Amino acid sequence: MTNVDMGRHWAGSASGWVENEAIFDAIFAPVTRAILDAADMSEGLRVLDVGCGTGTLLAAAGAAGAACVGVDISPGMVAAAAARVPAATVLLGDAQVMDLVVEAPGPPFDRVVSRFGVMFFADPVAAFTNLRRVAADGARLVFACWRAFDENQMFTLGTSVLAERLEPRPKPPEPNEPGPTAFADRDRLAGLLLDAGWASVDIMPFDVTLDYGFDGADGVETRLATVLSVTTGRTAYETLRPTLTHEAWAQLLDDVRAELRRHLVDGAVKVPAALWLATASKRS
Ligand SMILES: C[S@@+](CC[C@H](N)C(=O)[O-])C[C@H]1O[C@@H](n2cnc3c(N)ncnc32)[C@H](O)[C@@H]1O
Numbered sequence: 703m704t705n706v707d708m709g710r711h712w713a714g715s716a717s718g719w720v721e722n723e724a725i726f727d728a729i730f731a732p733v734t735r736a737i738l739d740a741a742d743m744s745e746g747l748r749v750l751d752v753g754c755g756t757g758t759l760l761a762a763a764g765a766a767g768a769a770c771v772g773v774d775i776s777p778g779m780v781a782a783a784a785a786r787v788p789a790a791t792v793l794l795g796d797a798q799v800m801d802l803v804v805e806a807p808g809p810p811f812d813r814v815v816s817r818f819g820v821m822f823f824a825d826p827v828a829a830f831t832n833l834r835r836v837a838a839d840g841a842r843l844v845f846a847c848w849r850a851f852d853e854n855q856m857f858t859l860g861t862s863v864l865a866e867r868l869e870p871r872p873k874p875p876e877p878n879e880p881g882p883t884a885f886a887d888r889d890r891l892a893g894l895l896l897d898a899g900w901a902s903v904d905i906m907p908f909d910v911t912l913d914y915g916f917d918g919a920d921g922v923e924t925r926l927a928t929v930l931s932v933t934t935g936r937t938a939y940e941t942l943r944p945t946l947t948h949e950a951w952a953q954l955l956d957d958v959r960a961e962l963r964r965h966l967v968d969g970a971v972k973v974p975a976a977l978w979l980a981t982a983s984k985r986s
Protein backbone atom coordinates (compact mmCIF):
# COMPACT_ATOMS: atom_id res chain seq x y z
CA MET A 703 0.00 0.00 0.00
CA THR A 704 1.43 3.39 -0.94
CA ASN A 705 0.70 6.46 1.14
CA VAL A 706 -1.85 7.39 -1.52
CA ASP A 707 -3.82 4.20 -0.78
CA MET A 708 -3.27 4.75 2.92
CA GLY A 709 -4.52 8.32 2.56
CA ARG A 710 -7.68 6.99 0.90
CA HIS A 711 -8.12 4.54 3.76
CA TRP A 712 -7.80 7.29 6.36
CA ALA A 713 -10.06 9.65 4.43
CA GLY A 714 -12.74 6.98 4.79
CA SER A 715 -11.96 6.24 8.42
CA ALA A 716 -12.15 9.81 9.68
CA SER A 717 -15.88 9.85 10.40
CA GLY A 718 -15.62 6.91 12.81
CA TRP A 719 -12.79 8.60 14.70
CA VAL A 720 -14.59 11.93 14.78
CA GLU A 721 -17.87 10.40 16.00
CA ASN A 722 -16.07 8.46 18.72
CA GLU A 723 -13.50 11.10 19.60
CA ALA A 724 -14.62 11.28 23.25
CA ILE A 725 -14.24 7.51 23.61
CA PHE A 726 -10.77 7.42 22.06
CA ASP A 727 -9.74 10.40 24.21
CA ALA A 728 -10.84 8.58 27.36
CA ILE A 729 -9.40 5.13 26.67
CA PHE A 730 -6.11 6.50 25.33
CA ALA A 731 -5.72 9.15 28.07
CA PRO A 732 -2.83 7.26 29.74
CA VAL A 733 -1.04 7.14 26.38
CA THR A 734 -1.47 10.87 25.86
CA ARG A 735 -0.13 11.48 29.37
CA ALA A 736 2.91 9.26 28.79
CA ILE A 737 3.79 11.10 25.56
CA LEU A 738 3.47 14.51 27.21
CA ASP A 739 5.65 13.38 30.11
CA ALA A 740 8.32 11.81 27.89
CA ALA A 741 8.33 14.98 25.77
CA ASP A 742 8.57 17.12 28.89
CA MET A 743 5.90 19.24 27.25
CA SER A 744 5.97 22.83 28.45
CA GLU A 745 5.37 26.44 27.62
CA GLY A 746 7.24 27.98 24.72
CA LEU A 747 8.07 24.76 22.87
CA ARG A 748 7.24 24.46 19.17
CA VAL A 749 5.64 21.07 18.61
CA LEU A 750 4.80 19.00 15.53
CA ASP A 751 2.13 16.30 15.97
CA VAL A 752 2.36 13.70 13.20
CA GLY A 753 -0.84 11.95 12.15
CA CYS A 754 -2.65 14.25 14.55
CA GLY A 755 -6.09 12.75 13.92
CA THR A 756 -8.87 14.71 15.57
CA GLY A 757 -6.36 16.71 17.64
CA THR A 758 -6.20 15.19 21.12
CA LEU A 759 -2.45 15.54 21.47
CA LEU A 760 -2.50 18.99 19.85
CA ALA A 761 -5.03 20.11 22.44
CA ALA A 762 -3.02 18.63 25.31
CA ALA A 763 0.28 20.11 24.11
CA GLY A 764 -1.43 23.46 23.55
CA ALA A 765 -2.85 23.34 27.07
CA ALA A 766 0.71 22.87 28.33
CA GLY A 767 1.64 26.13 26.60
CA ALA A 768 3.27 24.74 23.45
CA ALA A 769 2.82 26.28 19.99
CA CYS A 770 1.47 23.43 17.89
CA VAL A 771 1.42 22.31 14.30
CA GLY A 772 -0.43 19.13 13.33
CA VAL A 773 -0.16 17.23 10.07
CA ASP A 774 -2.54 14.54 8.88
CA ILE A 775 -3.26 12.86 5.57
CA SER A 776 -7.03 12.63 6.14
CA PRO A 777 -9.21 15.68 5.33
CA GLY A 778 -11.86 14.70 7.88
CA MET A 779 -9.27 14.41 10.63
CA VAL A 780 -7.71 17.76 9.71
CA ALA A 781 -11.09 19.51 9.75
CA ALA A 782 -11.89 18.03 13.17
CA ALA A 783 -8.49 18.92 14.64
CA ALA A 784 -8.60 22.47 13.27
CA ALA A 785 -12.07 23.00 14.75
CA ARG A 786 -11.04 21.54 18.07
CA VAL A 787 -7.74 23.41 18.44
CA PRO A 788 -8.10 26.77 16.69
CA ALA A 789 -4.77 27.97 18.07
CA ALA A 790 -2.92 25.19 16.23
CA THR A 791 -1.92 25.14 12.58
CA VAL A 792 -3.27 21.92 11.09
CA LEU A 793 -1.88 20.83 7.73
CA LEU A 794 -3.41 18.38 5.30
CA GLY A 795 -0.75 16.19 3.74
CA ASP A 796 1.57 13.24 3.78
CA ALA A 797 4.13 13.68 6.56
CA GLN A 798 6.53 11.41 4.66
CA VAL A 799 7.01 13.88 1.85
CA MET A 800 5.42 17.20 2.77
CA ASP A 801 7.86 20.11 2.78
CA LEU A 802 7.13 21.20 6.32
CA VAL A 803 9.66 24.04 6.14
CA VAL A 804 7.47 25.65 3.50
CA GLU A 805 4.06 24.54 4.83
CA ALA A 806 4.76 25.39 8.48
CA PRO A 807 7.12 28.37 8.36
CA GLY A 808 8.70 29.26 11.66
CA PRO A 809 11.53 28.12 13.90
CA PRO A 810 12.45 24.43 13.80
CA PHE A 811 10.41 22.13 16.03
CA ASP A 812 11.56 21.42 19.60
CA ARG A 813 9.39 18.32 19.77
CA VAL A 814 8.03 15.92 17.17
CA VAL A 815 5.31 13.80 18.76
CA SER A 816 2.72 11.28 17.73
CA ARG A 817 0.09 9.07 19.29
CA PHE A 818 -0.37 6.11 16.93
CA GLY A 819 0.20 8.30 13.85
CA VAL A 820 3.58 7.19 12.46
CA MET A 821 3.12 3.47 11.62
CA PHE A 822 1.46 3.97 8.24
CA PHE A 823 4.35 5.19 6.10
CA ALA A 824 5.26 3.22 2.96
CA ASP A 825 8.86 4.39 3.50
CA PRO A 826 9.44 4.96 7.23
CA VAL A 827 13.10 5.97 6.83
CA ALA A 828 12.15 8.67 4.32
CA ALA A 829 9.38 9.84 6.64
CA PHE A 830 11.48 10.00 9.80
CA THR A 831 14.22 11.74 7.80
CA ASN A 832 11.70 14.30 6.57
CA LEU A 833 10.57 14.89 10.17
CA ARG A 834 14.16 15.18 11.44
CA ARG A 835 14.84 17.83 8.79
CA VAL A 836 12.39 20.24 10.47
CA ALA A 837 13.46 19.48 14.03
CA ALA A 838 15.76 21.78 15.98
CA ASP A 839 19.20 20.60 17.05
CA GLY A 840 18.66 18.61 20.25
CA ALA A 841 14.91 18.25 19.52
CA ARG A 842 13.12 15.25 20.92
CA LEU A 843 11.01 12.74 18.99
CA VAL A 844 8.39 10.97 21.13
CA PHE A 845 5.71 8.57 19.94
CA ALA A 846 3.55 5.67 21.03
CA CYS A 847 2.84 2.73 18.76
CA TRP A 848 1.49 -0.80 19.06
CA ARG A 849 3.54 -3.90 19.68
CA ALA A 850 2.53 -7.18 18.01
CA PHE A 851 -0.97 -7.88 16.69
CA ASP A 852 -1.11 -11.11 18.74
CA GLU A 853 -0.27 -9.24 21.94
CA ASN A 854 -3.13 -6.78 21.46
CA GLN A 855 -6.77 -7.73 21.95
CA MET A 856 -7.51 -4.24 20.70
CA PHE A 857 -7.58 -5.66 17.18
CA THR A 858 -9.74 -8.70 17.91
CA LEU A 859 -11.96 -8.29 20.98
CA GLY A 860 -15.51 -8.25 19.62
CA THR A 861 -14.15 -7.54 16.15
CA SER A 862 -13.48 -11.26 15.64
CA VAL A 863 -17.24 -11.97 15.71
CA LEU A 864 -17.71 -9.71 12.69
CA ALA A 865 -14.52 -10.92 10.98
CA GLU A 866 -15.77 -14.51 11.08
CA ARG A 867 -18.76 -13.50 8.97
CA LEU A 868 -16.77 -11.67 6.31
CA GLU A 869 -15.79 -13.23 3.01
CA PRO A 870 -12.86 -13.15 2.50
CA ARG A 871 -12.04 -13.21 6.20
CA PRO A 872 -9.67 -10.34 7.10
CA LYS A 873 -6.12 -11.61 7.57
CA PRO A 874 -3.79 -10.48 10.35
CA PRO A 875 -1.24 -7.98 9.01
CA GLU A 876 2.03 -9.22 7.55
CA PRO A 877 5.06 -8.49 9.75
CA ASN A 878 6.34 -4.92 9.20
CA GLU A 879 3.53 -4.04 6.79
CA PRO A 880 2.45 -0.37 7.08
CA GLY A 881 -0.42 -0.26 9.54
CA PRO A 882 -1.02 -0.20 13.30
CA THR A 883 1.52 -2.95 14.10
CA ALA A 884 4.21 -2.00 11.55
CA PHE A 885 6.66 -1.27 14.37
CA ALA A 886 6.03 -4.36 16.47
CA ASP A 887 9.65 -5.42 15.97
CA ARG A 888 11.63 -3.22 18.33
CA ASP A 889 15.03 -3.83 16.71
CA ARG A 890 13.64 -2.99 13.29
CA LEU A 891 12.06 0.21 14.62
CA ALA A 892 15.33 1.25 16.27
CA GLY A 893 17.15 0.60 12.98
CA LEU A 894 14.66 2.69 11.02
CA LEU A 895 15.06 5.65 13.38
CA LEU A 896 18.87 5.40 13.33
CA ASP A 897 18.86 5.10 9.52
CA ALA A 898 16.76 8.26 9.44
CA GLY A 899 19.50 10.05 11.40
CA TRP A 900 17.86 10.19 14.83
CA ALA A 901 20.14 9.61 17.81
CA SER A 902 19.76 8.38 21.41
CA VAL A 903 16.99 6.02 20.30
CA ASP A 904 15.17 4.47 23.23
CA ILE A 905 12.17 2.16 22.81
CA MET A 906 10.51 1.03 26.01
CA PRO A 907 7.60 -1.38 26.49
CA PHE A 908 4.56 0.52 27.72
CA ASP A 909 1.74 -1.64 29.07
CA VAL A 910 -1.51 0.06 29.79
CA THR A 911 -5.17 -0.88 30.28
CA LEU A 912 -7.70 0.70 27.94
CA ASP A 913 -10.74 1.10 30.18
CA TYR A 914 -13.96 1.23 28.18
CA GLY A 915 -15.87 1.51 31.47
CA PHE A 916 -14.47 5.00 32.09
CA ASP A 917 -17.99 6.44 32.47
CA GLY A 918 -19.08 3.93 35.11
CA ALA A 919 -20.95 1.70 32.64
CA ASP A 920 -19.71 -1.77 31.62
CA GLY A 921 -18.18 -0.41 28.41
CA VAL A 922 -19.95 -2.92 26.14
CA GLU A 923 -21.80 -0.31 24.06
CA THR A 924 -18.73 1.91 24.09
CA ARG A 925 -16.47 -0.83 22.76
CA LEU A 926 -19.13 -1.84 20.22
CA ALA A 927 -19.24 1.75 18.91
CA THR A 928 -15.50 1.77 18.31
CA VAL A 929 -15.50 -1.75 16.82
CA LEU A 930 -18.03 -0.57 14.24
CA SER A 931 -16.05 2.60 13.51
CA VAL A 932 -12.77 0.98 12.43
CA THR A 933 -11.69 -1.20 9.51
CA THR A 934 -13.36 -4.59 10.07
CA GLY A 935 -16.45 -3.08 11.65
CA ARG A 936 -16.89 -0.65 8.78
CA THR A 937 -16.43 -3.41 6.23
CA ALA A 938 -19.01 -5.52 8.07
CA TYR A 939 -21.44 -2.61 8.14
CA GLU A 940 -20.93 -1.84 4.46
CA THR A 941 -20.96 -5.40 3.12
CA LEU A 942 -23.02 -7.51 5.56
CA ARG A 943 -25.61 -5.01 6.72
CA PRO A 944 -27.27 -4.66 3.26
CA THR A 945 -27.47 -8.45 2.87
CA LEU A 946 -29.05 -9.14 6.26
CA THR A 947 -32.53 -8.54 7.59
CA HIS A 948 -32.86 -5.95 10.33
CA GLU A 949 -33.25 -8.80 12.84
CA ALA A 950 -30.20 -10.72 11.60
CA TRP A 951 -28.01 -7.62 11.80
CA ALA A 952 -29.33 -6.89 15.31
CA GLN A 953 -28.54 -10.51 16.25
CA LEU A 954 -24.99 -10.15 14.93
CA LEU A 955 -24.47 -7.04 17.09
CA ASP A 956 -25.88 -8.96 20.06
CA ASP A 957 -23.31 -11.67 19.35
CA VAL A 958 -20.57 -9.03 19.56
CA ARG A 959 -22.05 -7.77 22.84
CA ALA A 960 -22.14 -11.34 24.22
CA GLU A 961 -18.48 -11.84 23.29
CA LEU A 962 -17.58 -8.59 25.07
CA ARG A 963 -19.57 -9.61 28.16
CA ARG A 964 -17.67 -12.90 28.29
CA HIS A 965 -14.46 -10.91 28.66
CA LEU A 966 -15.45 -8.31 31.28
CA VAL A 967 -12.77 -7.56 33.86
CA ASP A 968 -14.09 -6.26 37.19
CA GLY A 969 -17.42 -5.67 35.48
CA ALA A 970 -16.18 -3.66 32.51
CA VAL A 971 -14.47 -4.02 29.13
CA LYS A 972 -10.79 -3.45 29.85
CA VAL A 973 -8.35 -4.12 27.08
CA PRO A 974 -4.70 -4.66 27.95
CA ALA A 975 -2.56 -2.78 25.44
CA ALA A 976 1.05 -3.66 24.64
CA LEU A 977 2.73 -0.54 23.26
CA TRP A 978 6.16 0.89 22.64
CA LEU A 979 7.02 4.36 23.87
CA ALA A 980 9.78 5.50 21.54
CA THR A 981 12.04 8.48 22.10
CA ALA A 982 14.99 9.81 20.14
CA SER A 983 16.77 13.09 19.66
CA LYS A 984 18.28 15.13 16.88
CA ARG A 985 22.02 15.38 17.31
CA SER A 986 23.11 18.92 18.06
C1 LIG B 1 -4.59 5.66 14.42
S1 LIG B 1 -4.89 7.28 13.87
C2 LIG B 1 -4.31 8.22 15.26
C3 LIG B 1 -4.83 9.61 15.28
C4 LIG B 1 -4.43 10.45 16.48
N1 LIG B 1 -2.99 10.66 16.54
C5 LIG B 1 -4.94 9.86 17.76
O1 LIG B 1 -4.16 9.30 18.53
O2 LIG B 1 -6.16 9.93 17.98
C6 LIG B 1 -3.59 7.51 12.68
C7 LIG B 1 -3.57 8.86 12.03
O3 LIG B 1 -2.42 8.96 11.18
C8 LIG B 1 -2.80 9.62 10.00
N2 LIG B 1 -1.82 9.27 8.94
C9 LIG B 1 -1.61 8.07 8.37
N3 LIG B 1 -0.64 8.14 7.44
C10 LIG B 1 -0.21 9.44 7.41
C11 LIG B 1 0.76 10.15 6.65
N4 LIG B 1 1.52 9.54 5.72
N5 LIG B 1 0.93 11.47 6.88
C12 LIG B 1 0.15 12.11 7.82
N6 LIG B 1 -0.79 11.48 8.56
C13 LIG B 1 -0.96 10.16 8.37
C14 LIG B 1 -4.21 9.13 9.74
O4 LIG B 1 -4.94 9.94 8.87
C15 LIG B 1 -4.78 9.11 11.15
O5 LIG B 1 -5.38 10.32 11.50
